Every structure is written in structure tokens, then in C-alpha cells.
Amino acid sequence: MTACFTEDNLALNKAASQVSTWTDWEASRAVDGANDTVSCTGSDVHPWWSVDLGAAFSIGHVTVTNAFNRGN
Numbered sequence: 001m002t003a004c005f006t007e008d009n010l011a012l013n014k015a016a017s018q019v020s021t022w023t024d025w026e027a028s029r030a031v032d033g034a035n036d037t038v039s040c041t042g043s044d045v046h047p048w049w050s051v052d053l054g055a056a057f058s059i060g061h062v063t064v065t066n067a068f069n070r071g072n
Contacts, residue, residue: 009033010059011051018049027051 009031016027018041025040031051041047 010053010057014051014053016049016051019044019047 011031012033014031016031016039018027018039020042021027022040022042025038027039027049029037030039030049039049041049
């Protein structure tokens, strides 16, 4: 496991995947570093999204933003 004591975005530009893709909103859009892009799955019963960080890390917190609730 890699020791990492930082507030950096470990997922930035890493390989991401999701169960399905709605229109062109692929998983990589969620880790591109832009605040105005999002990823979106289709109408799946059990949706999922994942990112490969490339190594094992001890994660202190994860921030997930629902695109439809941004700014609220």
C-alpha cells in the first residue's frame, strides 16, 4: 500500500469505467479535472462507476458530487 498524505485528486485522469453510458457521458469525464463535465450511466437497476488509481492507497475521504444537485 502506498502512503499518501495529500489533498490531491488521486483519481485525476486515471482509467474509469461504469456499467453503461448515457449518450456520450463516458466514465472518463468524471476524472478529467473539469468542473463542468460529468459522467452518466443509463437506466440501470444497479448502476456503478469505478476508477483505477493504479496502486493501493489508504483513503481518508471520498467526495462524490451529484451533477443534478451541484450548487445546492
